[in-house]
Amino acid sequence: MVESNYRFIKACFGEEVDATPIWIMRQAGRYLKEYRAIRKEVDFLTLCKTPELAAEVTIQPIDILGVDAAILFSDILLIVEAMGLPLQFNPGPVLEETITDIPSVDRLGLPDPEETMPFVMETIRVLRRELDGRVPVIGFSGAPFTLASYMIEGGSSSNFLKVKTLIFQHPDVWHRLMKKVTAAVIEYLKAQIEAGAQAVQLFDSWGGSLSPKDYRENALPYSKEIFSALSGSGVPSIHFVQGNPAILPLVASAGSDVVGVDWRIEIGKARDNIGRDIPVQGNLDPCALFLPPERIEERAAEIIEQAGPRGHIFNLGHGILPPTPVENAKALVAAVHKLSSK
C-alpha cells in the first residue's frame, strides 16, 4: 500500500477518505485476553522494553478489532526514566526521586533516545517490518506539562498541588525544567520518526487541570515548540489534552495537524471552537462501550455526523477501560467503518 493512501494519514491532513479511520487510545491493553496472556509472562516495563513483545501487543488490536492505525506499545514515563529518575509501577507509576529545585533539574540528563531507549525505536522498526504497510505506526510522547507534573508529584495526583505550587512559587525552577523536558521530547519524537513512525501524538493527560491563563503561560509555549520542531518532518502530529474543553482553542494554537478531543464537549462544537479547517480526533466516552452494541452504533453515528466527513479520526475521548467487552470494541470499529463508508 502506498503510504499516502492510508485513510488515517489522509484524515490527519484533512483529505477525502473512503471511510472514517478509527483507532482507540490504549487499544493494546488489558481488555484483550491476548494481551493479558502475554502480561502473565512479563511485567509491564519488561513488555515495554522488549521490542518483539511490544510489537506483538501493538499488532493485536489491528488483527482483532480492525483499527486503522497501530500505536506503539510503550509508556509516556520511559523518557522520565531515561532522563534519570528511576521509575516503578505498583501498579500505578511511582517516582522515588522528584524535582524540587534547580539542582534537581540540573541533574536530569538530556538523553540520546537511541542510547537510552533503543527498545522504543527498535519496536517501531519491528512494527514497520511486520505490519508491512497494513496500517501506519503512530509514535508518541507525553507532553512537557504532564511529564514535568509526574516528575514533581512523583505519581498521579487529584489536585496537582505540588506542581502548581512549584509553578506559582518557583517559576524559575518550573521553566528550567520545562525547557529541558521539551528538548528531550523533541529528540525523542524525532528519533521515533527517524525509526519509522508515520504519525506522532503528544499526550497531555493532565493539561486540563490548569486554568486557561496558567495553561497559556506554563504549558502551551513548550508544546508549541515541539510541533514547530517537528513541522518539517512530513509526518502528521496529533495534540491531545485531556480534561478541559475550554482550552481547546489554545490547544489548537500549539500548531499540531490534528487536535484530540475528549468526551466532555460535542465534537461538532469543538470543531466550531477551534476552526473547521483543523482536523480532530475523538470523542466517544470510554464508558459508552458498555452500552448495548446497537446503542454504540447510535453514538458513533452522532459523532460522525457532527465531526465528519473530512478531517475526522474516530477515537475514544480517553483510553479504553480494562473491563470493556472486546465485542463492543469490535462493534464500534465496524460501526464507524460502515456508517462512514462512501
Place this chain on the structure above:
Amino acid sequence: MVESNYRFIKACFGEEVDATPIWIMRQAGRYLKEYRAIRKEVDFLTLCKTPELAAEVTIQPIDILGVDAAILFSDILLIVEAMGLPLQFNPGPVLEETITDIPSVDRLGLPDPEETMPFVMETIRVLRRELDGRVPVIGFSGAPFTLASYMIEGGSSSNFLKVKTLIFQHPDVWHRLMKKVTAAVIEYLKAQIEAGAQAVQLFDSWGGSLSPKDYRENALPYSKEIFSALSGSGVPSIHFVQGNPAILPLVASAGSDVVGVDWRIEIGKARDNIGRDIPVQGNLDPCALFLPPERIEERAAEIIEQAGPRGHIFNLGHGILPPTPVENAKALVAAVHKLSSK
C-alpha cells in the same frame, strides 16, 4: 441588618452592591487551626451532627477571614445515610451498601428531614441566632447525580464506570433512583429554608464527568426539578457543577439564580456562554492561594474585571485545600473587597 441589604444576597439577584461579596467553598475546614482544634476532640460525622459545634466551625471563617456568607457545616452524604445507606468516613466516604437494582432503590426511604436529620436544621437555627444578621446563612445539598453516583459507586471514583454502566445498561433503575433522590433533596432544601437558610447551593461535584448528551438526559432534568420546586421560596439558589465548562449553558438552563463556575474557563467567557444576565459565582483555582499575596491580588483583579461588577459572587473554583496558608485566604478576601469597593 435588613436581610435585603446583604451584599451576597443582592449579588445573587444581580443587584448593585457596595463591594463584590466573597465566600469560599469549604471555608470551615482543616486549613484553619481553630477548626483542627475542634476536630481533635470529635470525629467528622459527630461534628456534622452536633449543632453547637457545627455552628461554631461555620462561624470561624466569618470571624477569621471576613467572608460575606456562612455556609452550613455539613456533608452532602448525610442525606444518603438518612435514606438508608450506612455511611462511614475512613477518611473518604464509604458506603457498604450500594444501589444495583430496582429492589435496592425501593428499599431507600424518603426521609422527613426534621426527623432523620434534625441536627442540620438545628444548626441553621443556631447559626441564625448566633450570627444575628452579620452575614446570611447558605444551606446546601448534593445534586441528584452526585448523590446517586455515591450510592452506586460506594465512594469516589476516577472514571464513574459503575454509574455510567448502570445508566447505559439499566436506565429504568437509574431514573427510578434519580426520582427518589430528587424528591428527597427537595424536601431537604425546603426544610433548610424553613429553618432559616437564606440561600441554598446545589453541589454537583461529579456532573462534569458526563458528556453533554448524557448530562442533558440523565442529570439535568432532576436538577431542574429541584430549582423549579424552590422557585417560590424567595431565597436565591446557586447551581455548581464541577469539572466541565462545556456544559455550563446546560447547567444554567436548570433554572438557578446563580451559576457556579470552576477555574477551567475564564469567568468572562463563562458569562458570555450562559448569558450576561445570569449571576455567576467563582472562580479562582484553589491552588492559586499558594501564590505570593501580591500575586493573589492580581488574580482576584482579573476575575473581578471579567465577571463584575454586577451579578458576581467571588469564590474559589473548588474547595479550599487543607494545606492553604490562612494568611493567603485572608489576603484574598481583603483584596476582593478592596478591589471592588465603590
